[in-house]
Amino acid sequence: MKILRCCDAGFDCDHVIRAASEEDILWEVVDHVQDVHHIEVTVEMAEQVEGLIQEEWTNDEP
Template identity: 45%
Template sequence: MKVLHCKDLGFDCPGIVKADSENEVLQQAAQHAQEVHQVQITPEMAEQAKTLIRDE
């Protein structure tokens, strides 16, 4: 299981994205960022997010 904490990306948010693959985590994180924070994920942000995904 791959995990990404929203707060690790700099948001004051308790959101946690969990999925089976990095790509799924990134897709869900991008959707969360747009819906909750009104932020479009740039390719640079996606690359940063990849480095913050952890195994659980």
């Protein structure tokens, strides 16, 4: 899973986005930032966010 914390993107927000791929995370970020923070996500912002996405390892993987 990929994971992105909204606070890592500079927002005072504890929302955490998880998705299977970076592309899915980006779509969720765009939705979340526009709905909750009322900010239009620019191409530059999307590129920055891409750099903040982390790999999440879980213990229950085979």
